[in-house]
Amino acid sequence: MxxxxxxxxxxxxxxxxxxAIFVLxxxxxxxxxxxxxxxxxxxxxxxxxTNFTLNNFVEVLxxxxxxxAMWNSFVLSTLATILSLGITVGSGYMLSRFGGWIQRSxxxxxxxxxxxxxxxxxxxxxxxxxxxxxxxSYLGLLLPHIAVHVCFFSWLMKGFFDGVNPSMEYxxxxxxxxxxxxxxxxxxxxxxPGIAALAILCWLSTWxxxxxxxxxxxxRTPLITSTMAQFVTETGxxxxxxSATAVLAMLPALLVTIFGQKYVIRGLRM
Amino acid sequence: xxxxxxxxxxxxxxxxxxxxxxxxxxxxACFEIIPILIGMNASFRDWSLVxxxxxxxxxxxxxxxxxxxVFLKIVLPNTFLLMTASVGLSLAFGLALASLLNRPFFxxxxxxxxxxxxxxxxxxxxxxxxxxxxNDQFGVITNFLSYLGLADIGWLSDRWPSFALVxxxxxxxxxxxxTIILLAALQGLPPEPFEAARIDAATPWCIFRxxxxxxxxxxxxxxxxxxxxxxxxxxxxxxxxxxxxPARSTEVFSVYTYVLAFVDLDIGRGAAxxxxxxxxxxxxxxxxxxxxxRSVEVSR
Numbered sequence: 363m364x365x366x367x368x369x370x371x372x373x374x375x376x377x378x379x380x381x382a383i384f385v386l387x388x389x390x391x392x393x394x395x396x397x398x399x400x401x402x403x404x405x406x407x408x409x410x411x412t413n414f415t416l417n418n419f420v421e422v423l424x425x426x427x428x429x430x431a432m433w434n435s436f437v438l439s440t441l442a443t444i445l446s447l448g449i450t451v452g453s454g455y456m457l458s459r460f461g462g463w464i465q466r467s468x469x470x471x472x473x474x475x476x477x478x479x480x481x482x483x484x485x486x487x488x489x490x491x492x493x494x495x496x497x498x499s500y501l502g503l504l505l506p507h508i509a510v511h512v513c514f515f516s517w518l519m520k521g522f523f524d525g526v527n528p529s530m531e532y533x534x535x536x537x538x539x540x541x542x543x544x545x546x547x548x549x550x551x552x553x554x555p556g557i558a559a560l561a562i563l564c565w566l567s568t569w570x571x572x573x574x575x576x577x578x579x580x581x582r583t584p585l586i587t588s589t590m591a592q593f594v595t596e597t598g599x600x601x602x603x604x605s606a607t608a609v610l611a612m613l614p615a616l617l618v619t620i621f622g623q624k625y626v627i628r629g630l631r632m
Numbered sequence: 633x634x635x636x637x638x639x640x641x642x643x644x645x646x647x648x649x650x651x652x653x654x655x656x657x658x659x660x661a662c663f664e665i666i667p668i669l670i671g672m673n674a675s676f677r678d679w680s681l682v683x684x685x686x687x688x689x690x691x692x693x694x695x696x697x698x699x700x701x702v703f704l705k706i707v708l709p710n711t712f713l714l715m716t717a718s719v720g721l722s723l724a725f726g727l728a729l730a731s732l733l734n735r736p737f738f739x740x741x742x743x744x745x746x747x748x749x750x751x752x753x754x755x756x757x758x759x760x761x762x763x764x765x766x767n768d769q770f771g772v773i774t775n776f777l778s779y780l781g782l783a784d785i786g787w788l789s790d791r792w793p794s795f796a797l798v799x800x801x802x803x804x805x806x807x808x809x810x811t812i813i814l815l816a817a818l819q820g821l822p823p824e825p826f827e828a829a830r831i832d833a834a835t836p837w838c839i840f841r842x843x844x845x846x847x848x849x850x851x852x853x854x855x856x857x858x859x860x861x862x863x864x865x866x867x868x869x870x871x872x873x874x875x876x877x878p879a880r881s882t883e884v885f886s887v888y889t890y891v892l893a894f895v896d897l898d899i900g901r902g903a904a905x906x907x908x909x910x911x912x913x914x915x916x917x918x919x920x921x922x923x924x925x926r927s928v929e930v931s932r
Contacts, residue, residue: 453653485903485906570756572755587756601767605764618752619749619752
């Protein structure tokens with residue numbers, strides 16, 4: 363009897379925790395979502411009244427800056443993903459397969475530069491970009507967004523190659539394959555699932571990135587996060603429009619979470 | 633096939649190794665290392681946009697940062713408080729959630745999807761919705777709390793409530809990260825020790841403390857290392873939620889540096905603050921690395 367009651371209690375606690383997870387994690391997103399479909403007058407006290415409208419989205423999309431920012435963020439994220447995976451894959455392979463002083467010093471380098479706070483090198487990067495005349499341009503945003511991924515991605519890529527059995531590559535080398543061939547044709551395809559997962563995470567993190575966008579982009583090349591921030595910190599009153607922008611900016615995240623969940627989880631596991 | 637390396641030359645294998653890291657190393661050098669050097673140069677100069685003479689002033693800017701009461705009494709404590717509170721609490725919640733989800737139940741896939749949301753949504757958006765939910769007049773949560781009789785909390789107008797909000801937002805974002813990784817680790821544990829413990833009639837708490845925790849230790853340590861380093865540079869949430877306010881009381885290191893360089897337009901002082909942060913982090917990173925390498929082999 364006591365065992366039964368205890369079991370019931372345990373089940374109740376379990377159910378309550380699951381409900382709590384829903385409320386805590388979905389609640390704030392719901393508040394934002396509801397605000398985005400309320401007319402300007404109903405955006406305050408959103409739990410009162412039943413007027414709903416899609417006009418906020420129409421209005422936001424008619425502001426050329428938001429559309430332009432979304433397009434810029436899209437292009438930037440895509441290019442940054444391709445290039446940063448391209449340049450770190452070799453570095454990760456090297457860290458995983460080889461030893462010796464080169465491997466050790468490269469590992470030390472990427473560890474040291476990973477600990478340096480972003481602001482410490484984005485601030486002078488602003489000076490570099492204005493000097494080179496690439497401030498507020500695609501190039502000036504793209505290169506730092508690649509550089510920021512070098513350290514961490516090399517580390518993650520190392521993990522992917524660690525998970526691939528090297529004996530196939532040794533066999534290929536014995537059969538007369540070059541080192542480059544063993545890397546490209548044997549190791550790379552085997553590490554592909556991990557790299558695909560990392561590509562999705564990289565795309566999202568570039569889309570979501572804010573500090574670089576704030577410092578290195580301006581009126582000419584607005585990005586979605588810095589445009590959002592302007593809404594919040596400068597206007598700060600049109601909550602319905604702001605929520606609509608936020609919901610639009612959230613779309614890629616929602617799509618990836620729903621359809622690419624498997625890859626996200628695989629990527630996070632390292 | 634293997635050529636011994638001579639004194640000056642590199643053998644074929646070493647050349648291949650350098651070739652593999654070359655693109656990454658070049659990008660790192662041009663867009664991280666060189667800017668850091670330029671920043672160091674700027675930090676020794678009196679360089680503000682109003683007074684652009686860039687006179688060499690030696691360590692004056694560093695002295696100014698280290699004697700700035702805001703930096704010593706607010707920024708540094710806030711930064712390390714955010715770091716420990718966020719990492720500690722999201723680890724604890726992540727561990728609890730991972731243990732909770734580590735069993736089949738109806739709707740588990742949905743819960744796992746929901747848990748991923750905070751990780752994929754931009755921190756800027758998260759901070760925006762938290763700021764809106766805690767709006768002093770119209771916020772849903774503020775109104776709900778005042779309905780419960782907690783009306784007097786100045787969520788975005790007093791220091792500690794504001795800072796608590798920053799920490800809660802950070803925990804909201806990062807708990808799922810710990811959950812996913814620890815859940816994966818839990819599912820990868822061998823079942824035998826748990827079966828043996830159950831046969832010996834160990835309580836669930838005892839199993840958790842004596843078996844699960846020691847087996848998860850390496851994963852936890854690596855997670856904490858990664859997160860602690862990232863938490864030091866938290867910027868997005870703080871900037872959007874409080875902007876460092878009220879009256880600079882919630883500034884953390886990145887916000888402090890940003891404000892110096894881009895709001896006060898004092899590049900020299902900002903670069904000095906950035907340098908101080910980098911040095912602190914190199915030290916903290918080094919200590920953490922030593923601690924971690926003792927228990928887990930990270931580099932190999």
